[in-house]
Amino acid sequence: MSEKKIPYKIYLEEEEMPRRWYNVRADMKNKPAPLLNPGTLKPMTFEELRSVFCDELVRQELNDTDAYIDIPQEILDFYKMYRPAPLVRAYCLEKKLDTPAKIYYKFEGNNTSGSHKLNSAIAQAYYAKQQGLKGVTTETGAGQWGTALSMACSYFDLDCHVYMVKVSYEQKPFRREVMRTYGAQVTPSPSDTTEVGRKILSEFPGTGGSLGCAISEAVEAAGSREGYRYVLGSVLSQVLLHQSIIGEETKAALKKYNIKPDMIIGCAGGGSNLGGLISPFVGEKLRGEADYRIIAVEPASCPSLTRGKYVYDFCDTGKVCPLAKMYTLGSGFMPAPNHAGGLRYHGMSSVVSQLYDDGLIEATSVEQTAVFKAAEEFARVEGILPAPESSHAIKVAIDEAVKCRETGEEKTIVFGLTGTGYFDMVAYGKFHDGEMTDYVPSEEDLQKGFAGLPDVTV
Amino acid sequence: MSEKKIPYKIYLEEEEMPRRWYNVRADMKNKPAPLLNPGTLKPMTFEELRSVFCDELVRQELNDTDAYIDIPQEILDFYKMYRPAPLVRAYCLEKKLDTPAKIYYKFEGNNTSGSHKLNSAIAQAYYAKQQGLKGVTTETGAGQWGTALSMACSYFDLDCHVYMVKVSYEQKPFRREVMRTYGAQVTPSPSDTTEVGRKILSEFPGTGGSLGCAISEAVEAAGSREGYRYVLGSVLSQVLLHQSIIGEETKAALKKYNIKPDMIIGCAGGGSNLGGLISPFVGEKLRGEADYRIIAVEPASCPSLTRGKYVYDFCDTGKVCPLAKMYTLGSGFMPAPNHAGGLRYHGMSSVVSQLYDDGLIEATSVEQTAVFKAAEEFARVEGILPAPESSHAIKVAIDEAVKCRETGEEKTIVFGLTGTGYFDMVAYGKFHDGEMTDYVPSEEDLQKGFAGLPDVTV
Numbered sequence: 072m073s074e075k076k077i078p079y080k081i082y083l084e085e086e087e088m089p090r091r092w093y094n095v096r097a098d099m100k101n102k103p104a105p106l107l108n109p110g111t112l113k114p115m116t117f118e119e120l121r122s123v124f125c126d127e128l129v130r131q132e133l134n135d136t137d138a139y140i141d142i143p144q145e146i147l148d149f150y151k152m153y154r155p156a157p158l159v160r161a162y163c164l165e166k167k168l169d170t171p172a173k174i175y176y177k178f179e180g181n182n183t184s185g186s187h188k189l190n191s192a193i194a195q196a197y198y199a200k201q202q203g204l205k206g207v208t209t210e211t212g213a214g215q216w217g218t219a220l221s222m223a224c225s226y227f228d229l230d231c232h233v234y235m236v237k238v239s240y241e242q243k244p245f246r247r248e249v250m251r252t253y254g255a256q257v258t259p260s261p262s263d264t265t266e267v268g269r270k271i272l273s274e275f276p277g278t279g280g281s282l283g284c285a286i287s288e289a290v291e292a293a294g295s296r297e298g299y300r301y302v303l304g305s306v307l308s309q310v311l312l313h314q315s316i317i318g319e320e321t322k323a324a325l326k327k328y329n330i331k332p333d334m335i336i337g338c339a340g341g342g343s344n345l346g347g348l349i350s351p352f353v354g355e356k357l358r359g360e361a362d363y364r365i366i367a368v369e370p371a372s373c374p375s376l377t378r379g380k381y382v383y384d385f386c387d388t389g390k391v392c393p394l395a396k397m398y399t400l401g402s403g404f405m406p407a408p409n410h411a412g413g414l415r416y417h418g419m420s421s422v423v424s425q426l427y428d429d430g431l432i433e434a435t436s437v438e439q440t441a442v443f444k445a446a447e448e449f450a451r452v453e454g455i456l457p458a459p460e461s462s463h464a465i466k467v468a469i470d471e472a473v474k475c476r477e478t479g480e481e482k483t484i485v486f487g488l489t490g491t492g493y494f495d496m497v498a499y500g501k502f503h504d505g506e507m508t509d510y511v512p513s514e515e516d517l518q519k520g521f522a523g524l525p526d527v528t529v
Numbered sequence: 530m531s532e533k534k535i536p537y538k539i540y541l542e543e544e545e546m547p548r549r550w551y552n553v554r555a556d557m558k559n560k561p562a563p564l565l566n567p568g569t570l571k572p573m574t575f576e577e578l579r580s581v582f583c584d585e586l587v588r589q590e591l592n593d594t595d596a597y598i599d600i601p602q603e604i605l606d607f608y609k610m611y612r613p614a615p616l617v618r619a620y621c622l623e624k625k626l627d628t629p630a631k632i633y634y635k636f637e638g639n640n641t642s643g644s645h646k647l648n649s650a651i652a653q654a655y656y657a658k659q660q661g662l663k664g665v666t667t668e669t670g671a672g673q674w675g676t677a678l679s680m681a682c683s684y685f686d687l688d689c690h691v692y693m694v695k696v697s698y699e700q701k702p703f704r705r706e707v708m709r710t711y712g713a714q715v716t717p718s719p720s721d722t723t724e725v726g727r728k729i730l731s732e733f734p735g736t737g738g739s740l741g742c743a744i745s746e747a748v749e750a751a752g753s754r755e756g757y758r759y760v761l762g763s764v765l766s767q768v769l770l771h772q773s774i775i776g777e778e779t780k781a782a783l784k785k786y787n788i789k790p791d792m793i794i795g796c797a798g799g800g801s802n803l804g805g806l807i808s809p810f811v812g813e814k815l816r817g818e819a820d821y822r823i824i825a826v827e828p829a830s831c832p833s834l835t836r837g838k839y840v841y842d843f844c845d846t847g848k849v850c851p852l853a854k855m856y857t858l859g860s861g862f863m864p865a866p867n868h869a870g871g872l873r874y875h876g877m878s879s880v881v882s883q884l885y886d887d888g889l890i891e892a893t894s895v896e897q898t899a900v901f902k903a904a905e906e907f908a909r910v911e912g913i914l915p916a917p918e919s920s921h922a923i924k925v926a927i928d929e930a931v932k933c934r935e936t937g938e939e940k941t942i943v944f945g946l947t948g949t950g951y952f953d954m955v956a957y958g959k960f961h962d963g964e965m966t967d968y969v970p971s972e973e974d975l976q977k978g979f980a981g982l983p984d985v986t987v
Binding site for chain 2: 080151153246253254450491493497503
């Protein structure tokens, strides 16, 4: 079959855009383990979950049988504002690396939230609006997810209340202002607006807060207000479903030019980007239609897939959420303070965890100075200044392309470039000033995290 | 002629991309006045200019006869990394405003420099490389132009030395880090690396610097090093030539869908974006092929077109550069300290000035709180968080669309959205906190600026 000339950037036309999300769970023989009620240790029911999440999202969370779910027209309309995301042929990077490999990246950063997070934010805001809710609450660390949700809620005229880890709120005011531009209420956490916040403040006066605490406040705030629900930006199966738009578009763009990837690489924190990117390709593997190497890349300082245990664990440090079976370092595990590269979640999406356990995907870990070096090398030739998170995938894509230079193989590499690093310049500055260090947790460090695992045998 | 369905975003295909810059000066009956040697008051010659700018750029600066100039293939290749910039139909904004007007914006912010500045940076870096130079120097205030030039120099492996106004260097470290990511050397100005810098430091110890001082240092640094030239990001006719890619793409995108604009709106500081956007449309007006309302929007606090004089003036506060005939407030004019919206240059491109003087374009000025209000309104429905500079055009586009709502006219409005505001969140924060004020210079303020005009009668 003759190959059409491949442009630098492949943009799908509006009529070529996917109109359905792909639910990889439907094709998985071994389904991801269900969320458990931490009290009864029984699978969370629709009724139990609907007090936290809005109804349609609970249905999606529990749905492991329907392979395709129609994307509502209102969400498709919103997608038009920032999608299709281009699939870019990294001609300049290939030239710089002098590799016979063909490198493509799916770039999700061309929107104000700066990342793929918007794909799920808009879906979650839409279903909240459909249910007639007044608003949603969430937590955010550095602010990427909070920004995405603020944009989505602004579009649907929903109230949005973000609990932002206090130290980020104070030290990284820019994302806070972006959220306020979109009309969100941003509260530094811990705060005196919730019971759990007041408790923590009295126990630890002057604390800078943590993501775990912010989750607890957001969940409490949603539960205590009429017409509110809590939303989460990663880890959940519903989020991976929404993020499958990344993989569906990538697949359509590759198909348009008859490109067959050999390997697909994505960074992995909670697993939302990775899961979204790889879902359709894993689906082909599961159905025996194609084979690909699929590589999850995580930071060596927070190595849940490569060094974690595959067990039930708490999703949050506050232990208020359901239990999930996943590769985990323990909910008390925290990456070392020198960790600047994001992807700091202690666990991993149940879907990604099961795929990894079944050998359908590989995982590797990389150290952060090497990640920033790859980020800078990429930026200088490809123009885009990548987010540290995304740069984990860049690092491994470069490594694989260099291997091709050595072996002469013309492999086709596709990786996910999840976002831009415009709000991460403090970390880049440390890298430039030689102040960035690496950290790999010792076995002892890991054991401490594992010691906090709940005793669940189901 | 039947209208094709117009997508949200019009992207040109690679083969539809303009391959020539349009030089509006060729079609102007009244040519822009030449740059003058400040010593002799005679037009600057090729020989005089080539000690400052590289040869091909001097030829472009002096060329007011060739209507089209081929874009070198290497620049077209670089363009592919971030162009075509989409022409976006602002469906959501139209709906929000409940207007029968059709609003389009040409979005130039989808690149790491965050603005249209990259269009000229890559051209200037290319010609420097072609001439076998080692590097270039420039000045930057908040860092937008410096970032663009850093990216361009990195691509062509040219040394890039940016003198950054010291107060910005210290208070806005993020753009500095972006420049360093692209390998640029960034020096806070005034510095002890130049004679003029040392002089200023001894006279004003502890000064935060100014753009005028940074220009002087950059010019001196280029002149004192073998194989270096100085480059400038706006005002010059060569820059408008490079920026004509904006207008050429816009014209091609409109033509593709048979759209006829009634008015074209752009923000105006030094005039690089405005000039680039409007050039092809002004060309049609000049050749009698079409008619459009063309509106330059400037800040009320720095109103060079609407309240300035059309005379010869210094281009820089240091008075080291040639004299240009332009609408100007005087090289000593500085917008009030509360001015946060950019576009703070005291003069205006000679090309834009002549077009305005000939009545081919209109000009209007707007106050900054209204600009930020428009920016936020736009962000909430269109998703993109605009640069304050770009938001001047948004403000007037919204005003014109609201007029259409009142009159029922279905006008087609095109405006230039030059960039994103991710590095302007301090200003957005002031707006959110109600700390932003307006300022319109008094007649007395203006007279002070005019008092510094040189006595040139040619």
